[in-house]
Amino acid sequence: MSATHHIPSSDAILACEGLSKHFGGIRAFTDVAFQARRGEVTAVIGDNGAGKSTLIRCLVGVHVPDGGEIFFDGRPRPFANPDEARKAGIETVHQNLALIDELTVAQNLFLNREIVRRIGPIALLDRKAMREQARAMLSRLSINMPSVNQRVRRLSGGQRQAISICRAAGSGAKLVVMDEPTAALGVQETGNVEALIRRLREQEVSVILVSHNFDQVRRLSDQIWVMRAGRMVATVRSSETTGNELVALVTGAA
Amino acid sequence: MSTPEQNAPVQTAGAAEESRPSLSALLLDPSFWADWASVVGLVGLVIVFGIAQPVFLSIANLQALLLAAAILVVLSIGQTFVVATAGIDLSLAAAVMLGAIILGLVNAAGWGIFLACVLAVLATSAVGFLNGVLITAGKIPDFVVTLGTLSGITGLGLILSGGEPTMVGSTFLLKLASGSFGPFGYPVWVAIAAVIVAHIALYHTRFGVHLLATGGQVESAGALGIRTNRVKIAAYTISGFCAGIASLLLVARIGSAEPLINTSLLLNSVAAVVLGGVSLFGGRASILGPAIGALMLTALVNGLTLLSVSAFYQPLAVGAIVVLAALIMRYQK
Ligand SMILES: Nc1ncnc2c1ncn2[C@@H]1O[C@H](COP(=O)(O)OP(=O)(O)OP(=O)(O)O)[C@@H](O)[C@H]1O
Ligand SMILES: [Mg+2]
Numbered sequence: 001m002s003a004t005h006h007i008p009s010s011d012a013i014l015a016c017e018g019l020s021k022h023f024g025g026i027r028a029f030t031d032v033a034f035q036a037r038r039g040e041v042t043a044v045i046g047d048n049g050a051g052k053s054t055l056i057r058c059l060v061g062v063h064v065p066d067g068g069e070i071f072f073d074g075r076p077r078p079f080a081n082p083d084e085a086r087k088a089g090i091e092t093v094h095q096n097l098a099l100i101d102e103l104t105v106a107q108n109l110f111l112n113r114e115i116v117r118r119i120g121p122i123a124l125l126d127r128k129a130m131r132e133q134a135r136a137m138l139s140r141l142s143i144n145m146p147s148v149n150q151r152v153r154r155l156s157g158g159q160r161q162a163i164s165i166c167r168a169a170g171s172g173a174k175l176v177v178m179d180e181p182t183a184a185l186g187v188q189e190t191g192n193v194e195a196l197i198r199r200l201r202e203q204e205v206s207v208i209l210v211s212h213n214f215d216q217v218r219r220l221s222d223q224i225w226v227m228r229a230g231r232m233v234a235t236v237r238s239s240e241t242t243g244n245e246l247v248a249l250v251t252g253a254a
Numbered sequence: 255m256s257t258p259e260q261n262a263p264v265q266t267a268g269a270a271e272e273s274r275p276s277l278s279a280l281l282l283d284p285s286f287w288a289d290w291a292s293v294v295g296l297v298g299l300v301i302v303f304g305i306a307q308p309v310f311l312s313i314a315n316l317q318a319l320l321l322a323a324a325i326l327v328v329l330s331i332g333q334t335f336v337v338a339t340a341g342i343d344l345s346l347a348a349a350v351m352l353g354a355i356i357l358g359l360v361n362a363a364g365w366g367i368f369l370a371c372v373l374a375v376l377a378t379s380a381v382g383f384l385n386g387v388l389i390t391a392g393k394i395p396d397f398v399v400t401l402g403t404l405s406g407i408t409g410l411g412l413i414l415s416g417g418e419p420t421m422v423g424s425t426f427l428l429k430l431a432s433g434s435f436g437p438f439g440y441p442v443w444v445a446i447a448a449v450i451v452a453h454i455a456l457y458h459t460r461f462g463v464h465l466l467a468t469g470g471q472v473e474s475a476g477a478l479g480i481r482t483n484r485v486k487i488a489a490y491t492i493s494g495f496c497a498g499i500a501s502l503l504l505v506a507r508i509g510s511a512e513p514l515i516n517t518s519l520l521l522n523s524v525a526a527v528v529l530g531g532v533s534l535f536g537g538r539a540s541i542l543g544p545a546i547g548a549l550m551l552t553a554l555v556n557g558l559t560l561l562s563v564s565a566f567y568q569p570l571a572v573g574a575i576v577v578l579a580a581l582i583m584r585y586q587k
Pocket of ligand 2: 052053054179184
């Protein structure tokens with residue numbers, strides 16, 4: 001079933017080999033090989049606690065893996081920290097690490113990517129430009145937000161999710177990584193996010209999508225990777241699989 | 255049929271927040287009082303003391319009050335940067351003492367007053383930097399580290415000074431203490447400059463946003479590429495720098511460098527920060543709030559003195575006000 005070998009490595013925008021990560025005595029995942037092809041939507045599925053989010057965090061520099069190699073654009077050991085990953089063109093919608101409650105919508109959208117005006121040696125925030133661009137980013141993704149000056153604390157789970165997706169997708173990244181982006185969303189908002197992922201694909205942006213929704217994964221992705229209990233157990237082309245097969249792979253009933 | 259976004263309850267609530275509430279609704283809202291605690295407190299004190307003792311409102315007394323508040327304002331600004339990262343700097347008043355002693359010794363050694371001032375500020379900034387490094391790289395809780403440096407600096411100050419005060423007879427410091435420009439003495443202008451620079455740094459620079467993000471949700475800030483450890487170290491270094499400026503003002507004011515820690519400076523700096531509406535949990539801060547909080551605490555002491563209340567009652571009054579303010583803060587938005 002493991003079909004890793006049929007994907008040529010030169011196609012990969014982000015890949016890893018033999019990757020492991022432990023937290024004290026807890027094994028998050030062991031000896032994981034994975035790759036996301038350039039211009040494709042690559043899905044990662046698996047049960048709760050399988051290690052998907054931890055894998056994503058290692059790949060984008062949030063966690064330092066215990067062992068193994070990561071490659072971005074064929075380059076090994078690409079990022080020492082999330083800042084370098086973002087500068088290289090990777091934007092991530094994290095499952096839990098998303099927004100800063102006490103900052104406004106606009107501040108969150110531009111966090112660590114603030115627009116500044118230089119006055120001599122001093123760089124001052126251009127808050128007006130950020131507010132205007134924040135409004136434009138939100139409306140382009142038809143996200144309904146009462147005000148970009150509002151603190152994020154007051155927003156609903158879905159609105160917060162929408163902001164963090166907007167931040168990742170609205171910035172011209174090469175690779176957008178989304179960890180369960182539609183988990184908190186209603187039917188219509190889920191539809192918007194799925195349309196957004198298709199649009200990113202049309203614009204030849206690579207996408208890594210973690211999801212528990214097998215229908216969504218089959219609709220949106222080109223390749224599916226399956227994790228079970230800290231191991232990468234299988235990978236299949238989305239067009240060549242069925243929902244039943246994915247269930248069997250995830251649960252290990254095959 | 256209406257579309258989901260037209261009747262989603264959260265969005266209507268959000269929209270309501272954008273429209274201006276009426277004045278009476280504002281006055282009944284506890285979070286309004288929490289946000290403006292220091293201003294309300296200051297105005298209240300000015301009215302009460304002004305009625306009870308009209309001398310309180312004399313120009314001369316108000317000028318003396320501002321002069322007396324300058325040191326605390328500068329320290330409160332330093333404490334604000336640290337508290338904004340969800341930390342606390344307990345070594346602040348000890349750093350002031352260290353700065354004063356270094357200033358006194360370097361000046362007494364004949365190296366000139368300017369070098370003495372620069373070295374004093376460098377030393378206190380280094381203490382702040384050390385605090386930051388121990389807290390972040392050493393992964394030690396902030397109050398343990400700063401309590402440790404509080405004790406360490408106290409010892410260092412005693413060793414350096416031999417427990418003896420050093421007279422600092424400098425015309426530069428004498429001018430700083432007693433000179434004035436326009437309506438205010440120079441120390442007041444120093445405090446005003448500190449407020450302006452800190453306000454710009456907090457609200458108009460990337461550093462300020464990153465500081466609040468680090469204090470708000472440190473892990474999320476880190477996942478977005480903010481170097482949260484560097485931000486924290488910078489905050490503690492700023493706190494140390496402010497302690498250095500305060501030590502210059504202190505030596506100028508009393509004319510000598512004393513190996514004594516004024517613990518009420520530390521307590522009042524935290525009190526001013528709390529009164530100023532800065533969240534002790536981090537992520538939420540202003541500069542004007544703590545500055546006005548510092549003014550309010552100084553006005554309290556000044557007014558009680560004018561009313562001939564024994565100095566023994568002053569810490570009691572400060573403590574009561576701070577606890578009251580902390581209670582009101584619970585209603586903060
Ligand atoms: N920071 C951490 N410290 C300790 N253990 C962790 C940490 N992060 C993850 N783990 C553990 O690693 C394992 C994998 O967790 P992970 O979040 O990667 O799972 P997941 O596949 O994303 O699950 P879900 O579908 O529920 O999001 C779990 O056992 C979890 O408890
Ligand atoms: Mg997860």
